Amino acid sequence: MSDPPHIAPGAASASGRRPASPSAEPETGPALGRDPFAEEPGSEALVSRLDALERRRPRRRPKPRAPAADAPQPDLPQGRARGPSHPRTPALAEVELPEESDFWDRLLPERARRALSATSHLVEGEAATDRFGFSPETARKALPWFHALYRGWFRTRSRGHEHLPERGGAVLASNHAGLLPFDAAMTVVDVLMHTDPPRLARAVVDRWAGELPFVNIFYARVGQVVGTHENFAELLEDEQLVLVFPEGAAGVTKPLRERYRLQDFHVGFVEHALRGRVPIVPMAVVGSDDQAPMLFDLKPLARALGMPAVPITPTFPWLGPLGLLPLPVRYRIVYGEPLDFHERFGPEGAEDARLVHYLAAEVRRAVGALIESERG
Amino acid sequence: MTRVLVTHADEPIGRGVVKCLARDPRVEAIFAVGRGPTPRAFDALLARGGPDTQYARADLARHRSAIDLFHSQRFRDAAIDSVVQLPPHAADGSREGPSWEGLTEITAETRLVVQLALEARSVKNLVALGSAYVYRLQPGNANRLTEDSELDFDPRLPPELRAWVDADMIVHGEVRGERLRVVLLRAPTVVGSRGDLFLSPLLHPDRPLARATGFDPLCPVISHRDLARAIDAALFAGCSGIFNVAGRELLPLSALVRWAGRSAWSVPHPLLGALGRGARLLGAGWRRLPFDGPALRYGFSLDTRRAERELGFRPADRIGVTPPGDGQPRLETTSAG
Numbered sequence: 001m002s003d004p005p006h007i008a009p010g011a012a013s014a015s016g017r018r019p020a021s022p023s024a025e026p027e028t029g030p031a032l033g034r035d036p037f038a039e040e041p042g043s044e045a046l047v048s049r050l051d052a053l054e055r056r057r058p059r060r061r062p063k064p065r066a067p068a069a070d071a072p073q074p075d076l077p078q079g080r081a082r083g084p085s086h087p088r089t090p091a092l093a094e095v096e097l098p099e100e101s102d103f104w105d106r107l108l109p110e111r112a113r114r115a116l117s118a119t120s121h122l123v124e125g126e127a128a129t130d131r132f133g134f135s136p137e138t139a140r141k142a143l144p145w146f147h148a149l150y151r152g153w154f155r156t157r158s159r160g161h162e163h164l165p166e167r168g169g170a171v172l173a174s175n176h177a178g179l180l181p182f183d184a185a186m187t188v189v190d191v192l193m194h195t196d197p198p199r200l201a202r203a204v205v206d207r208w209a210g211e212l213p214f215v216n217i218f219y220a221r222v223g224q225v226v227g228t229h230e231n232f233a234e235l236l237e238d239e240q241l242v243l244v245f246p247e248g249a250a251g252v253t254k255p256l257r258e259r260y261r262l263q264d265f266h267v268g269f270v271e272h273a274l275r276g277r278v279p280i281v282p283m284a285v286v287g288s289d290d291q292a293p294m295l296f297d298l299k300p301l302a303r304a305l306g307m308p309a310v311p312i313t314p315t316f317p318w319l320g321p322l323g324l325l326p327l328p329v330r331y332r333i334v335y336g337e338p339l340d341f342h343e344r345f346g347p348e349g350a351e352d353a354r355l356v357h358y359l360a361a362e363v364r365r366a367v368g369a370l371i372e373s374e375r376g
Numbered sequence: 377m378t379r380v381l382v383t384h385a386d387e388p389i390g391r392g393v394v395k396c397l398a399r400d401p402r403v404e405a406i407f408a409v410g411r412g413p414t415p416r417a418f419d420a421l422l423a424r425g426g427p428d429t430q431y432a433r434a435d436l437a438r439h440r441s442a443i444d445l446f447h448s449q450r451f452r453d454a455a456i457d458s459v460v461q462l463p464p465h466a467a468d469g470s471r472e473g474p475s476w477e478g479l480t481e482i483t484a485e486t487r488l489v490v491q492l493a494l495e496a497r498s499v500k501n502l503v504a505l506g507s508a509y510v511y512r513l514q515p516g517n518a519n520r521l522t523e524d525s526e527l528d529f530d531p532r533l534p535p536e537l538r539a540w541v542d543a544d545m546i547v548h549g550e551v552r553g554e555r556l557r558v559v560l561l562r563a564p565t566v567v568g569s570r571g572d573l574f575l576s577p578l579l580h581p582d583r584p585l586a587r588a589t590g591f592d593p594l595c596p597v598i599s600h601r602d603l604a605r606a607i608d609a610a611l612f613a614g615c616s617g618i619f620n621v622a623g624r625e626l627l628p629l630s631a632l633v634r635w636a637g638r639s640a641w642s643v644p645h646p647l648l649g650a651l652g653r654g655a656r657l658l659g660a661g662w663r664r665l666p667f668d669g670p671a672l673r674y675g676f677s678l679d680t681r682r683a684e685r686e687l688g689f690r691p692a693d694r695i696g697v698t699p700p701g702d703g704q705p706r707l708e709t710t711s712a713g
Contacts, residue, residue, distance in 0.1 A: 207514065211515040216516070216591060217590065220518070220675075225518055226515060228516065231516070
């Protein structure tokens with residue numbers, strides 16, 4: 001595992017841009033208690049404050065990472081004890097599948113069935129859903145379709161699964177592209193298929209999705225969560241794997257000429273990772289930028305309709321809704337080494353707006369490097 | 377020993393509260409009031425002995441009636457030291473009217489009871505039951521609401537919810553007062569013993585029921601027995617404040633409607649709003665219109681840790697559906713043992 005990133009005196013953000021003002025950043029609102037009357041940092045030198053923060057934090061030994069999913073699993077205890085409301089996820093070998101299988105079961109390989117079955121522990125008792133709305137039954141019917149897309153349509157290849165934490169909360173930070181969030185869906189399938197015990201990545205979606213009829217239900221039932229500060233914090237408190245796209249809607253609506261160029265990152269996920277004392281795993285999805293090349297965005301119409309974008313692509317709107325289907329490009333997913341900012345700066349680092357912007361830029365740089373390495 | 381006044385004691389939640397208090401050895405006397413005649417359920421209670429229980433008819437939403445009760449000799453002789461203020465919640469088709477005036481009942485009654493409890497020298501404790509639907513909901517299905525979450529002050533809020541918010545604010549204003557120890561409990565939809573639903577603006581028994589097409593919000597619920605236990609715990613907790621109380625279950629609205637044996641129209645939300653506005657212009661009473669508020673689209677859950685910590689309240693019942701032996705699944709509450 002590499003050392004945490006070194007912060008040079010007077011360092012600017014990796015993107016070369018000046019960090020946006022916190023007030024202009026919707027992800028950094030005062031919902032979790034930032035004092036709006038507190039003085040903005042600035043007069044004090046960043047480096048001295050970072051040093052002070054670091055001195056207050058005892059250095060901890062890095063935790064051993066889980067081996068690759070297909071490597072033989074040693075006989076290790078399955079994570080730290082959790083409260084009674086969060087029973088541990090069973091390993092694949094522990095999952096007992098019912099002898100009788102129905103139509104939906106037969107569409108999936110046994111490993112996927114076991115992985116999906118293991119995630120049902122997220123729902124307490126006899127309830128149909130967890131408190132975020134995840135329904136194992138709906139997921140069981142949705143996974144065959146997404147698995148078919150994963151294998152057949154996008155022919156997904158992935159690597160770096162050893163960087164996915166076996167247990168505990170973590171934030172997966174990825175690039176975002178392609179109009180419709182197939183990159184999120186493929187990442188969820190990939191994580192589910194390559195972790196043992198299986199982990200369900202809970203993708204944080206735009207609030208706009210929560211207002212869309214049917215879409216809001218589907219997203220909730222397959223485990224996606226609307227991105228409010230409270231939801232984010234509670235997912236990490238529940239030791240879940242949170243998938244974020246810090247570019248937000250700007251990522252999926254970027255025009256063709258900006259493909260594979262990362263947009264500005266929102267920074268709320270860094271605050272939550274620091275407060276929740278969890279690592280950030282940078283990752284990249286290569287291929288999604290090519291699935292729906294956007295030629296134009298009818299911004300005035302989008303504003304009038306209250307939508308993030310009204311795209312014009314080679315196929316949309318000319319082919320109707322079918323024009324939104326992605327092109328059959330190959331997806332390549334790569335996971336980078338976890339960034340343990342929380343070990344260096346602790347939860348109090350989340351209160352420092354400049355530090356948070358700096359760390360978000362570090363994540364952005366790491367994601368950019370993964371994209372470049374994968375594109376060759 | 378405590379001497380308690382319970383309002384709306386003739387309605388289902390009130391009857392449950394009186395029964396729960398009657399079993400509590402710390403309660404010396406129960407002074408129950410309601411708008412209807414003495415409930416039959418109280419006959420067994422009176423015959424069995426236990427705390428001294430009296431029942432009187434009074435409509436506390438009317439100023440004269442409330443004054444008469446609180447200033448009566450019987451009230452003074454009873455030396456009531458605690459008041460449990462419950463909202464009207466039973467179906468009451470007789471109150472249908474062309475105007476929206478009926479909605480102010482909750483607010484008027486809360487204001488009168490709080491004011492008269494403050495004036496009555498013997499009263500030391502006030503426990504008021506409010507609604508968890510007073511919170512502002514955001515898009516999505518996972519609004520986790522604490523007692524400090526923002527209330528919904530949107531001017532476009534349906535009048536029935538605005539009445540709840542007003543009543544909540546009236547009690548909230550006295551929580552820090554020195555004269556009374558005030559506890560405000562915010563409860564979600566209450567599930568009765570036979571699967572009846574109370575205190576839900578979405579599922580009011582007198583109103584037509586509609587769902588916003590394409591939305592299925594998660595709804596917290598609490599059993600009537602657990603709610604009575606929460607009120608009992610609040611009476612004797614010794615602390616004041618606002619507390620969320622809820623059961624363990626979160627049910628999608630579709631399941632709640634189905635299990636309650638009701639049917640709902642599925643209407644696109646913009647159309648629902650337009651229909652409501654049109655019907656109001658034509659003078660239709662609120663009971664003729666389905667609910668149209670954010671809770672129809674956005675789900676929520678309640679953070680009940682404060683009640684657990686300070687009141688010592690934990691839900692004991694499970695809420696589920698009976699085995700469909702008769703072909704018609706129904707909601708029921710069962711003790712979790």
